[in-house]
Amino acid sequence: MKRLGLGVTVVSIVVGFSGCSSSSDPSSDEARADLGDGVSSAMLEGRAPTSVLVYLKGGAADLSPAARAASNEERGVFVHTRLREHAKASQKSLLAWLDRQGANVQPFFIVNAVLVNDASPGLIRKLAARDDVERIIVDKSIPLQRVPSDPAAEEEAIAAVGSNITATGAPRVWNELKVNGAGVVVAGQDTGVDWTHPALKSHYRGWNGTTADHRYSWHDAIRSGASGNRCGFNLSAPCDDNDHGTHTVGTIVGDDGAGNQIGMAPGAKWIACRNMDAGNGKPSTYIECSQWFLAPYPQGADPSTGDPSKRPDVINNSWGCPSSEGCTGRDLVPVVQALTAAGVLFVASAGNSGSGCNSISDQPATISPETLSVGAYSHTNNTIAAFSSRGPSTLDKKVGPDVAAPGVSIRSSVPGGGYSSFFSGTSMAGPHVVGEVALLISANPSLRGNIAELTRIVTTTATPKTTSQTCGGVSGSTIPNNTWGYGIINAYKAVSSKL
Template identity: 30%
Template sequence: GLTVAQAKASIAFDAKVKTVQPNYIYYPTVFAEPADDPYYGLLWGLHNNAQVINNTAGVADVDIDAPEAWAYLDGKVVEEVVVAVIDTGVDTRHPDLQGKMWINSGEIAGNGKDDDGNGYVDDVHGWNFANDSATLFMGVEEDSHATHVSGTIAARDDQGGVIGIAPNVKIMSLKFLGADGGTTADAIEATYYSKNMGADLSNNSWGGGAYDAALKAAIDSFAKPFIVAAGNSKKNIDRVASYPASYDCANIITVAAVDNRGALASFSNYGLKGVDLGAPSANIASTYPDDQYMYMSGTSMAAPHVTGVTALLMGFKPDLTSAQVKDIVMQSAQANPLLSLAGKTVTGGLVNVMKALELAGGAVVTPPPSSDTTAPYVVSSVPAEGAKNFKKANNLVVSFNETISIKNVSAILLTPTGSTTSVTLSVTTDGRQLVIDPTAATLSPYTRYTLTIGAGAVADAAGNPNAAWSMTFTTSR
């Protein structure tokens, strides 16, 4: 009968507990509609010649230039890349996914033993974290989403059905989403599994829940490209965060949705700071369970386009660092601008695999110049404005919309009402949070204080300084 907050507070009193955080529920970011014909001509995201898709005419060349990239790679060495699809389960029996599944070479299928000693029995193609089993496919109702995602990334070029962007990919199926969504704990476990079992990058077409330090730590630990759907709530995630898209992890690439006419999809989240680039996502035809094909729409479909581009790039230039890979993918979009993405994403463009390969085959890669001119701003504080009975021994925490660094600590002041002398402070940053610790043991009781963060006290990664901000609160006994 406890609320989440009450349960969290109750557990936190246990001296053996280091931290407490809710086990949030996550969901796929997708809409579905049956496809008429499972042919290459439906794949406008790979090659858009203004064909009509699901009764909507496209605009030529609003695509990722996949055929041009395949021609460019003809005769070149492209190494195999393992993509962890952290999602629902994959229908490994689908004809277009035959030979495309990752195989755990340390495991013997079906013998009921943990041959490689990694803690998972018979994890030949991945693991079902939602049900704690090696059974990846539980049925069409539950596991269509990752099957569709996997086809966009890596479906076979076999003169039938559809074709994936990256023929060099093997799919590691890591199911943490079930019919009722998936938990933070399972997402974390899946992320660590992908790291420990050697995945080269990760596709994450899911979202929900709030900030979770343990999940962020898992993503940071993975360290390789972690492609994330921006979400389908039509919101600016610079102002209203959406996770995992909004984590400030260096390896995350967050993807918005674009339709076949080059418009930001009506459902897509966006953000000049929090969303990196766009990718095809509306009416995407791909593999579907039981040997079928389906149109699906959502940022869930945008992310695997970027994952496919990234995987092809990594196979072509395996010596690139993760940071270089991200820079190239970002520059490919910046070189392929769309009016609908201007001011809505970091790059303002649509991912482009041909441009990415050309960039990788050329000179030393440098990060794209920042188009970020938006100042960081406060989204919340503890205590809140006007709070009463704030415990005088507690630290103050001010949360910003993005990662910040301290530029002028003397501009951060905590002043009692009626005094001209401010309290001596120790100020640190923790990602997006400014932690303010009065160096005295406690603040004075029953006292009204004003916290001021002066203009230019902090700045974001692009060097944009904050505007002045202040709030007042009153301490308790």
Template identity: 35%
Template sequence: MKLILVAIIIVALADEGISDRSKIDPRLLSRKSSETSNIFITFHNGTEYTIEHTGKSLFPGRAEKITALHDRLREHANHSQINVIAYLQRREKGPETKFQSFWISNEVFVKDVTMDDITALAKLQEVKFVSLEKVILLDTIDSGNITLTTFPGVQWGVTKIKAPEAINLLKTSSVIASQVVVGVIDTGCRYTHETLRYNWVGEYGWFDPYDGNMLPFDLNGHGTHVTGTICGKGGIGVYPDAKWMACRGCEGRTCSQSSLASCAQFMFCPTKADGSGSDCSKAPMIINNSWAGPGGHTWYDQYIAAWLAADIIPVFAIGNSGTSCNTAGYPGDNILVIGVGGTAINDQIYSLSSVGPALNGGLKPDVSAPGVDVYSASHLTDDLYTTKSGTSMAAPHVSGLVAILRAYNPNLSTADAVTYLRQGAETNLVSSGQTCGGKPDNIFPNNHFGYGRVNAFKSLQSLMYASTPFRCLTAGIYVNSRNCRKYYKCVEIWGKLYTFDLTCPPWSYFHKDRKKCILGKCT
């Protein structure tokens, strides 16, 4: 009888949640029982399978693909989250319970919950983890230099990365440039500014998860400045022909996880400003994220995975934690995104630009761009301009550059974009003599500059060259400069030249001088 009683007590204690403490963020466990917290609930059944399975299907175009992903992710979330949402709906506070389902990541955000609620939610079998909401701090440096002018002319960063030359090359090519939309997750944007008023996308181009404002605005200035650098007119923007859309992921100098999640979901499948009428065909091609938290995390990975599946290229600032090794910020340290460091006008690394390697050992940043004393649009009036410094200012230079590349080839993947950024990057930069991860900052790639400081003209040249098919002019055997295992054979048959694209056998490569395949690795 005593043995049975002991067994019952053990089962009861387990049912009280003792066995579920491993599913609760330690920061929540350390809080008083009377305190309330904002939490994120993740599920064992994540989004990986849904994304992978949808990616194996064929669709007529990008819009149809994103719409299918959207529908399947919503269906998956509805099924996975049913018990959690039922619990939240029947809490004693009833309709006052504030929670939000995120289908893009299969998570639920809940505001102001007690420890009793957290314990009860953690008991549900499908719940993987309950974490405290994270808050990111914006740490851009303002110079205080605000000036009144009309279209200030081409800025040093735009000139440094040779954006005007790249745009001229794009316009004189035989390819008709595609319209590119760049999404900006930031503090908002002053959409009436003289440099930005004509290329806002309009409807489906704004969402404010904090206050629900119906038109773009910016109380901080960070987002307006960033957007201006991407595509502002009058010389401040890298690619003024791009259109922009924005989501207010940051309020003041902080960015809450729930708002950044809302913006990630909005960018994947945009809605009208009131959250209605979703239309996935309006998704941007690039998303600029000029914010960063401590490195080594994973909490934004599900959103990034969804963006990549939707052919959206994510660009992130690497952070402003100084030039000590292993300071690269998250999500910029994620190997699947383009992490951007900052440089000065003399091509020296910005003194606060975070440095790799990432905590996972990966090389970061990927590339660097102008980030010191960058002059761009101010949020205060429609004709004011201001100067800011930080990797927040470097990232939009890269987003604008990638917009140029996608204008030439709208089907460009993130991996392709990284390839052409690397190929075009400048490496004749000013060394600080530092070494991180065993890589001196004057040997490229390294953990200070990445593959180098970006050059829009060279990157576009590389893309255009790679996009041009090889043409035989005379009979013979020719090197394929894009792949050392391949070569071309031009054969004349009845007066006509025919091109054969050939590949060497495994474990061999094409020797350019001997004009034949030989054993060995590509060099």
């Protein structure tokens, strides 16, 4: 896992299959597929159980009819229903077989995959030999690694509006256009959120001003982990075990009504899912959170009973799944495509691997056609951040990021009711774009669910920026380029264009 503000990395192993010829119900542990270099020792010759994601053959469900739905509400129901039906039919044989093996499993429907917890080497051999199994990813995390805070950064003084927010033009949207994000639901999957923070509590969809109802506004994909997590696990109420999620949500909606206007769209409501254990995530937790956003359900309930009408309009994703973790191919593409089909915009931080070219290397930012990817710049001097990843995408070779937003020394909320300016990264940039999208939908609700048009507006209203850096054969003097994309976001110009 790369948390794109503090540089968290988690590793897992990908297993590719070819030439599977044995039956779908192997009778011995000797049945095996070609598992690739270096994987046999790690997976099959070891003795410790390993949790694995098993991807099935047959492809993704056909979601194209969703575009013809009569309303955004019908679109969400159609996508949710079609995905569940496809997964049920495709996974039936595998799940029955795993049940006979006594395996502990978690099936997904947003992607055609099944998580098998604590699988023995023998069980993995059998899975690898099944005719209906395409490939296996090891679902494993390692201790996080942090990028130190910049010691030269200065804590920004409390002001009516954060300087980073002013740089986007958002205050002009509130004051001149009378649009603040009202009527829009934003989401974040991250390290959790301190929902009682004074800048966030009144903006939480699960709070009505008197009582809290977390059932459809919060989900915890971290049901177990290493001891010492300050929040614990399998939580029925929001908590942030690592600060990052509270900071990112604050940049989207934060305003305590007492001088800390830190958010782009203070009239919007937020929901959240924890996909990391103290900064450590893995493919299964990213998938689970994304699936929950598609149709939220109470913690501990059957995911198939989720309610698509409670899905958000836009999701902030300040994280990345690198190849070392298992995302070597198109692992998260069906996940993002499903949300897009359901009318949910997927905003992804570009990554902190710059300043070289081809450094947009981690999913989901690499999924260019389906995500709105965001690079980071310093709003105090209008220069691109050295750490901001450059394109083209290593997955599809397309230009990226799409736009740039403030991402250096950003002041926002942190757990316990405080604020910090010491956060930098494309993690900090992405939430600005989520807030801009919320303002757009609030100004013109007909844009809700229209991913292509929302993306077009954000990119074409950005202030163009050029550079001397040429990446992927694309000159830095062209727009878009692989350093700035289309340029710096301009919320006022974007919203003005749709009123």
